[in-house]
Amino acid sequence: MASTSHSVVSELVQPGEGRLGHAPGDHPPVPRSRVGVVLANLGTPDATDYWAMRRYLNEFLSDRRVVDYSRWLWQPLLQLVILSRRPFASGRAYRSIWNQALDESPLLTITREQTEKLAVRLEAAFGDRVVVDFCMRYGNPSTESVLRRLQARGCERILFFPLYPQYGSPTTATACDQAFRTLMALKWQPAIRTVPAYFAHPDYLEALAASVREAYDAATPRPEVLVASYHGVPKRYLEEGDPYYCHCRETTRLLQERLGLDDEAIETTFQSKFGPEEWVGPATVERVAELARQGRKHIAVVSPAFAADCVETLEEIQQEIRDAFLEAGGETFTYVPCLNAREDHVAALEAIARHELAGWL
Structure with missing residues (x-):
């Protein structure tokens, strides 16, 4: 000094x-001293070419929270086999949904819009004492760059908000891990709070239910079954104490109550299986085909675990899973978009943030 x-x-x-x-x-x-709010999402490649996809997939699949196999076994397989081929397939998937106007992934576009709308709401309540930003666990804007930027703007307290309604080790935990790694490198650490799982928050549930009601009202004929499709995890995670599977099942139950659906009119399934071990199920792609063969010709699919539409919803559900249903004899497939930047969703995010900010603002 x-x-x-x-x-x-x-x-x-x-x-x-x-x-x-x-x-x-x-x-x-x-x-001047401020409070920061950071919305944290999964991530996105910077482009769809081979090398951009390889960088993104290498960061994602090297995360021990995502793939926890022995590094001695996993890294040679990842670097020599998987990353020599998978970037091509992933690049094609991303190109099919890419926001060409902004030259970025829809996830990035939507997360930015969510952030801007939340900032308007919080700044209306607290003025410039609060700064709202967003980061990605993988890719850009990186968690470290955003936290450092907020600290440079005077944010001595930061609310870190993983956009995952259901807690999961490969999602919520790794997002928080990355925030804590940044703190480890700072001379002056801001105080930090993390937002817990919010799958049972009434405002989130009401926004989710409203999105389904709107999709049903617009669908002709009305869907016979609502399939709530969540990103899958290995079954071993459940056995080791990860609450994600239970949070997903509870989300479906709470959504069912709000919609007043019979047990036969709503199901919980899981998608995006990766690797050889057993995952929680049933698998969405297999279950929708089975429903069609059983005579349920009109279904809707909603994705309660995704706060924003992304490659898993826009490509996997709307293309691969839709095709599986139709090829098995299904007739109408209704996709219920993620909550994205709907006003009721942003209002729910605001309510959650304001609760967690208590005592700071």
Whole structure:
């Protein structure tokens, strides 16, 4: 620190900011104290070419929360086999849904829109004392870059908000891990809170139910079965204490109550299986085909675990899973979009954030 014999200035400011204070004249500028809110989503490649996809998949599949096999076995397989082929297939999938106007993935577009709408709501309540931003666990904007940017803007307290209604080790936990890794490298750590699973929050459930009601009202004929499709995890995770499977089942039950559906009119399934071991089920792609063969010709699929439409919903559900249903004899397939930047969804995010910010703002 500079010697106190230096002259004292009355304000320490960043451009456009200011707070009265007293410090030596050569003290670095200090921004006004603020609270940050960070929406954290899974991630996105920067482009759809081979090398961009390889960088993204390497970061994703090297995460021990996602694939926890021995590094000595997994990394040679990943680097020499999987990453030599999978970027091509993943690139094709992303190209089929890519936001060409902005040259980015829909997940990035939607998460930015959610952030902008949440910022308007929180700033209306708290003014410029709160700063809202977003980050990605994999790809850009990185968690580290966003947390450092918020700290540079004076955020001495940060609410870290993983956009996963159901807690899962490969989603919520790894997002928080990355935030904590950033704190480990900071000389001055901001105080940080993390938002817990919110699958049972009434505002989230009402927004989810409203999205289904709207899809049903627009569908002709009315769907006979609502399939709630969640991203799958290995069955071993459930046995080792990960609550994700139970949170998913409970989400479906709570949604069923709000919609007033009979047991035969709603199901829980899981998608996106990867690797050789047993995963929780039933598998969405297999179950929708079975429903068609059983004579359930009109179904709807909703994805309660995804806060924003992404490759798993726009490509996997709307293409692969839809095709499986129709090829098995199904007739109408209704996809219920993710909650995305719906006003009732953003209102739910605001309610959750304000609850977790209690005592800070």
